[in-house]
Amino acid sequence: xxxxxxxxxxxxxxxxxxxxxxxxxxxxxxxxxxxxxxxxxxxxxxxxxxxxxxxxxxxxxxxxxxxxxxxxxxxxxxxxxxxxxxxxxxxxxxxxxxxxxxxxxxxxxxxxxxxxxxxxxxxxxxxxxxxxxxxxxxxxxxxxxxxxxxxxxxxxx
Numbered sequence: 541x542x543x544x545x546x547x548x549x550x551x552x553x554x555x556x557x558x559x560x561x562x563x564x565x566x567x568x569x570x571x572x573x574x575x576x577x578x579x580x581x582x583x584x585x586x587x588x589x590x591x592x593x594x595x596x597x598x599x600x601x602x603x604x605x606x607x608x609x610x611x612x613x614x615x616x617x618x619x620x621x622x623x624x625x626x627x628x629x630x631x632x633x634x635x636x637x638x639x640x641x642x643x644x645x646x647x648x649x650x651x652x653x654x655x656x657x658x659x660x661x662x663x664x665x666x667x668x669x670x671x672x673x674x675x676x677x678x679x680x681x682x683x684x685x686x687x688x689x690x691x692x693x694x695x696x697x
Contacts, residue, residue, distance in 0.1 A: 560605060560609045560612055567605060574597065577590055600639075603634060604638060611624050612624075
């Protein structure tokens with residue numbers, strides 16, 4: 541039984557270290573490639589976007605990496621106290637919360653650019669103001685056209 545417990549111990553350590561290492565490698569890879577692309581671009585908006593993505597990558601990657609390292613350390617040092625187990629159970633929530641925090645921290649101008657595209661604005665305008673038609677071929681979808689365009693026939697004939 542002693543040999544079997546030793547094998548389980550090392551297998552658990554290997555699993556925990558692999559998870560922490562993957563988090564660190566992914567974070568380092570993202571930061572490296574984002575910084576490399578930042579050095580190649582000259583457009584200020586792209587530079588700002590790459591800076592924000594780099595900060596986001598570091599923030600989310602470090603939170604998950606630190607938690608994974610803490611799980612490994614507590615498992616190695618205080619295996620009988622099950623502190624490592626509590627941190628391990630929380631690890632999935634940390635991944636989820638960093639993802640949701642990243643979604644919630646997006647700037648409002650991203651929503652503006654997505655919702656102001658010609659096709660999306662046309663569909664929103666048709667849903668909100670069905671009596672006013674928008675010309676899809678126009679460069680400015682907010683300008684009403686003289687006639688309504690026909691919706692595509694999606695029936696299976």
